[in-house]
Amino acid sequence: MRDLTLWQAVGYATELGLAFATAVFLGLFLGHAADDWLRNDAPILTIVGALLGFAVGVYGVVRLAFFVVRPRKEQD
Numbered sequence: 001m002r003d004l005t006l007w008q009a010v011g012y013a014t015e016l017g018l019a020f021a022t023a024v025f026l027g028l029f030l031g032h033a034a035d036d037w038l039r040n041d042a043p044i045l046t047i048v049g050a051l052l053g054f055a056v057g058v059y060g061v062v063r064l065a066f067f068v069v070r071p072r073k074e075q076d
Helices: 006-038 044-069
Strands: none
Touching: 006 044
């Protein structure tokens, strides 16, 4: 695990939350826009967009978490 200062840890935690929330809201927005464009009465694409945004958000959070816990390479 990396040796992080307090502010680095706060920065990573903030990035985790913002990356997840942004992905979910972007998927939700794009799905809603597609529903409006196609004039769907049922919010099918909104739900699909939210679920895809959730999946992308989880993927981004996992990638960032693995980056944070990966040990640094030793330099000679």
